[in-house]
Amino acid sequence: MKTTYEISLKEINEWVKKGEHQTLEFKKKIAHPEKVVREVVAFANSQGGKIIIGVDDDRTVSGLRYAEEEQYALEEAIKRYCHPPIHFTSHLISLSEKKGVVVFLIEESLQKPHMVIENPEMLPGKAYVRVNDKSIQASKEMREILKHSKKNKELRFQFGEKEAKLMQHLALHGSITKSTFCKIAGIPSAVASRTLVLLVLTNVLRIHPDDKEDWYVAKE
Known part of the structure; x- marks a missing residue:
């Protein structure tokens, strides 16, 4: 869900400088929202974390041309593919009139384990956990x-x-x-x-x- 809490561009730049780690993930864009929910589930099953969308591989905060659409796409994917539901907030930070950065904040959950259910017929789905800068599938x-x-x-x-x-x-x-x-x-x-x-x-x-x-x- 969206929130009125404001994140500054300065904060984003400070986060990005540290690189990806246990509680931080970068994405240049959301080409496949159903895959990015794995990171959301991993954060919820671990210590929580942030996903910043609009960051290049070289850590340049270049932003997204259609930031609001990407924000909406991932919000809907989280609601559709994550079970049980995960609490998160999303923030859109403008870089210019045409570009913006989207930040998703995911809390550590008390309802673990959360699963990614890409197909309702393939229950119970797959759980993921965060290990350093990677999200890996959780074992039995x-x-x-x-x-x-x-x-x-x-x-x-x-x-x-x-x-x-x-x-x-x-x-x-x-x-x-x-x-x-x-x-x-x-x-x-x-x-x-x-x-x-x-x-x-x-x-x-x-x-x-x-x-x-x-x-x-x-x-x-």
């Missing part, structure tokens, strides 16, 4: 962690043989993936998945999402 484990991380439910686990092998591996190597956990513990993927999710939710491990395979470290 990451989705479960997002789903349960804000719930005030007390979780417990029994420290058994598989957990002991996992912690021994972490003591030697510093990190572990689900596939490695399956191998060293001799357990099925589903068991490894449930165990890793529970250990993250009970603050024993920390998950690091990765577009190839998530990895886990012991929480300090």
Whole structure:
């Protein structure tokens, strides 16, 4: 939705100088709004963030000739493709009579995980999370962690043989993936998945999402 809060061009230039990072994404224009909603979902599932539209690859704030149309297109795409609905605000900043910059502010959500649903028949859709300057698809484990991380439910686990092998591996190597956990513990993927999710939710491990395979470290 649009807002009366005003963002100055000076603020935009200061943001752009820092480059893309965990909470900032640039776009030259919105050629495919249904793809840009992945960034929106990733921000909502992570720490929130800003999308600035009208910035060139070299960080020049060149603006958009049809800024209001691009703003409307992305607003409608967010409403259409994101589930559950995501809270955001959009701002149009004029550079000249013909050009403007659009800024979308996305808050970190309390209703995680949010999904991109490009086809209503392809539920539940795909979740994304923000990792540094990239938005990557969330794994099954990451989705479960997002789903349960804000719930005030007390979780417990029994420290058994598989957990002991996992912690021994972490003591030697510093990190572990689900596939490695399956191998060293001799357990099925589903068991490894449930165990890793529970250990993250009970603050024993920390998950690091990765577009190839998530990895886990012991929480300090």
